Amino acid sequence: MAAIKRTPGAVPPESVPPAPVPPARVPVEERAQATVRFAGDSGDGMQLAGAQFTSASAHAGNLVFTLPENPTEIRAPAGSLAGVSGFTIHFGAHSTRTAGDRVDVLVAMNPAALKVNHPALQPGGLAIVNADAFAPDEWTKAGYDANPLEDGSLAGVRLAALPINKLSRAAIARIKLSPREAERCRNFFALGMVYWLFDRPTEPTLRWIRAKFAMNPAVLEANSLSLMAGYRFGETNPVVPFRFRVPKANFAPGKYRKLTGNEGLALGLVSAAHRAERPLVFASCPIHPASELMHEMAELKRFDVRCPQAEDEIAALGLALGASFGGAIGVTATSGPGLSLQSEMLGLAVMAELPCVIVDLQRGGPSTGLPGKTEQADLLQALFGRHGECPLVVLAAATPSDCFALAYEAVRLAVRYMTPVILLGDLYLSAAAEAWRIPAVDDLPAIETPHLDANGSAFQPNLRDQRLARPWAIPGVPGFEHRIGGLEKNVETGYVSSDPDNHERMVHLRARKIAQIADELPALAVAGPESGDLLVLGWGSTQGAIQSAVERAQTSDLAVAAAQLRYLNPMPKNTAELLSRYKKVLVPELNGGQLSLLLRARFGVESIGLCKIQGEPFTVGEIEMKIAEILQSKT
């Protein structure tokens, strides 16, 4: 082990004095919720600052919803627009179900970050800008014709232009660091400033710094000092002559953590396999944005997660399906183009009636489309994108927490009913994060398998239990040798059959098996009045924006409710009846109207579509405006 050297004369980090109680000398603006965005160059440590602010806000008792925005280029030139990295935190007492429509406080570490994020700033919002980064060549690189801090282009913005480089360097002057190391402390200065602004506790971050940089005491101390210097700068300088107060949220008691959509998926899958006492085989092929999930899973080897990397998405599903035949929980994750490749193999999975889970993290399509942008346009592909009559279970996660719940549920249903399950998420959801109440392992639902007839001599693979699921007879067990395949099979014996009547019976049987899963599904629940003027019905990751918009609309006299479909096939049994209780149904979706089409086809319901296909999630305002428009036209 390398010797730990202490910088002579440096103050041990433990002795950094705690932040003083907020002085009452600046006016405090009360906000039920607020949105902060840290933005800078890729190397500016903005993701780190954002993650720390998230933790601090969670510790302060707020609800949080966060969204990172990473540059699309792998290594964009420093200071370029393409290289801007951002991290948004929406936090407050309630209604933080999205990353927030507009930003209240923007931290911009360079001109490019300001240029990219200025449009997102609220009128009257606060921009904390690193003035040291605004040399002419820098603002030129960002596409400004003049220094935006001086030319009036930030009119309407409350501007706090600070020499963050100099202030941070001064705070850590007595610590021996390389120039590069010293420079890298400045994100902590900015973070400290924002901590002061929102009265966040600094201790969780100081603790994190101590753990993270335990092997490098000089950097540890510098980061700690820079954070506290930022905090005190806010406190002692009039550059920002106000503070914010964001009240605590009412959390259900329990132990919480921050959870991204990807983490939710990974934990849900692992928990289900663990509960099923089977190895998890997670086979996938690199594709954006699903690769992030692959990386999560690759770190979970100690939970017997086996992660083969396949040569293509067809092989990925083939590996998963083979693993399921072999007795493991077979899972693959992909995005739209990969799901397209998997159509044929999904047909085999349906025909062979093997459990497997396909996670589709949707992105802008068709073809390569917008690989770095979110979309919800794979719904119909997931439901119908196969040849033949080929029903399977389709779920769609609504929130990062729901990613956990539905990943677990996908495995449970796949195994219980011997069927492939497609779980839809999207790029936005996979990166978004929120607070998650950690469930007790014992409270997780049991993973049941269909009953296997112990009478081996009479075994045949097409026997069914009362839920029409065939047995999962796993190779290695004597007496249960059997053959399955892609050819149609006799409804009784399971032998290959091309008999016309038998085929029709099998088609109906496979359809009924999936349809009757609805018997055990939770009813579709509404937020808001049980009947009334308007139901806003969504699916997948639009839940946050829809519920927030409906909440705001509920202040009117008209009865508006929200519901989110998490089970797309089969749908909850009360879906049609629920839709009939409202005069109008609004369906916001990030596609050309796929759920609307489905509602018309299944239930004869004419809904009003709100379609957005811009690679971005809905803002609350967009849905709120549409609700207002519908309700106005009614009155």
Place this chain on the structure above:
Amino acid sequence: MTLPLLTPADLDTDREVRWCPGCGDFAILAQLKQALSEAGVPREKLVFVSGFGCSSRIPYYLNTYGFQTVQGRGPAIATGIKIANPELQVWVVTGDGDGLSAGAGHLIHAIRRNVDLKILLFNNEVFGLTKGQNSPTSRVGTRTKASPLGSIETPLRPLSLALAAEATFVARTVDVDVHHLTETLLRAASHRGTAFVEIYQNCKIFNDGVFDYATDKSVKEEHTLHLEQRRPLIFGRDRNMGVRLNGVVPEIVQLNNGNGNSAGSSNHIDDLVIHDESGDDATLAFLLSRLSFPEFPECFGVFRCVDRPTYEGQLLGQIAEARQAHGPAKLDELLAGDETWTVA
């Protein structure tokens, strides 16, 4: 002497075996049962995976665990089975259409990973079940319904492909030489890692006689060469011909004496290539895989057999290491992550 665990009849199913009369697949199925009965693996540990085509019916005709899948995807599915349970002996049955058209990608990736699979490629140089179109191994000029004026595509050499994909076991045999077929299957069964076996198989209906040069008793010894470990490459009815290297170019030489006792001859047996299936370098095996009728005798037997760690063995090894390093997996700790807070 111990009794065999299985007899060939134990592997029969109650299904009618349906190939065309005279199909080479019957002989392969029979010898496969023979080899399996000798290999000593219990029936419940045997899994047969196939894609689609005539050869891919094999799993339906063996009373083991079996999975007939999608055209060409057998190696991927078999890899998944092996990852789920490395204790199983997994066989992949494929053909030149199945394994080298849609399945070429999966085939080479299974081979390069060295998954412990026994891959049997029935090569009849034609698409059979789709009723006779040229396949990736059809010779140039092959006339089929899809190539009435003759195939214009350069055929793939399955063994060269497998060797290029870093195969650890590569062999060739033929449907009608039942003893050689059984021996070769047994060798494949005992190999740890991907064992790739090309089986010349006659399609009576769509490509009849395409391997006559290698199977017809009157000529076959002139056109085939049986590889023997650490023995010179000698062939011919009188065993008086050999293959030697002129630089890197192989050439056929006439030996003065079939037994190699040819003192004074310029074509000495010591100049011939000595077969070595276990050499570190695959170049010799690759060279042998390219010897083709009519210019050269075609080689039968084991071209290459070397040890390399299996894919699933390494994958599970990493899991075992991770478990050892981190202690027993605790799900509640995983769910909690690095940082939590409590709301009272």
